[in-house]
Amino acid sequence: MTERHVNPEDIDLYALGALDGQDKVSFEAHVRSCAECRRELLEAQQLTMLLGLAEAPLAPSPSVKGTLMRRVRAEKAEPVQRAVQDQPRRTSWSLRLTLASAFAALLLALAVSRLWKLDHLRQQEIAALQGQLQSAQAQAAQDAATIRTVNQVVGAPDTVQLALLQQPGGPPGQAHILFNARLGVVIYSGEVASAPADRSYQLWLVPSAGAPVNAGLVAANQSNQAVVVHLPPGLVAKAFAVTLEPHGGMPSPTGPKVLVGALNG
Numbered sequence: 001m002t003e004r005h006v007n008p009e010d011i012d013l014y015a016l017g018a019l020d021g022q023d024k025v026s027f028e029a030h031v032r033s034c035a036e037c038r039r040e041l042l043e044a045q046q047l048t049m050l051l052g053l054a055e056a057p058l059a060p061s062p063s064v065k066g067t068l069m070r071r072v073r074a075e076k077a078e079p080v081q082r083a084v085q086d087q088p089r090r091t092s093w094s095l096r097l098t099l100a101s102a103f104a105a106l107l108l109a110l111a112v113s114r115l116w117k118l119d120h121l122r123q124q125e126i127a128a129l130q131g132q133l134q135s136a137q138a139q140a141a142q143d144a145a146t147i148r149t150v151n152q153v154v155g156a157p158d159t160v161q162l163a164l165l166q167q168p169g170g171p172p173g174q175a176h177i178l179f180n181a182r183l184g185v186v187i188y189s190g191e192v193a194s195a196p197a198d199r200s201y202q203l204w205l206v207p208s209a210g211a212p213v214n215a216g217l218v219a220a221n222q223s224n225q226a227v228v229v230h231l232p233p234g235l236v237a238k239a240f241a242v243t244l245e246p247h248g249g250m251p252s253p254t255g256p257k258v259l260v261g262a263l264n265g
């Protein structure tokens, strides 16, 4: 069924037992085929039960239901005029009282329903905040792990340090590497002139034997934020290099060397 959902007011009226005639028939037809409206109706029915507003205590006659519905609709459309037109000329006191209590009940049900929905929204907000808190905690834990790794590498006697220098004809820049082969950790910091928009700088460990090992992408400016790279432990490096590669990097170096640093011995 592609037609739009039923009016929220109709859901409340139906739950109050105050919807009849063709409205009731088409309402029920829609609700049968629409899970969303069925859920809304269930909520409204639970509310009316909770508030003791179900059909039995109200028991308005069909004419009262009609008047009630017309008044509710009239207030929606043209608040003053329609309400006056549709109102019976003479209304007994008992009918007035029934109408008044039915209205009070309906307004209360609507108010509670709105509060209930607000509460749901608030619960969703709380869930979203909890999600944000969790990811912040995960980020903090990751940062703490990185700091531990850096401290470990900096403090290890077998960590080597080397400078990566700019190449003739290449962009100006300089970088520093801390490398611990036993831990398999490379710490890179430095700065190079910005790469073209469709290019990336990529760091490589050049082993004493075999092909260069991808150590990931580095930004042009990593002078204030070092990059910590984990590689398989035990690699024997003879040099490190930064190359200019197609955007996103390559599995093996293809572009010109931008920064190079060789290890002594």
Ligand SMILES: [Zn+2]
Binding pocket: 004, 005, 006, 030, 034, 035, 036, 037, 038
């Ligand atoms: Zn629907």
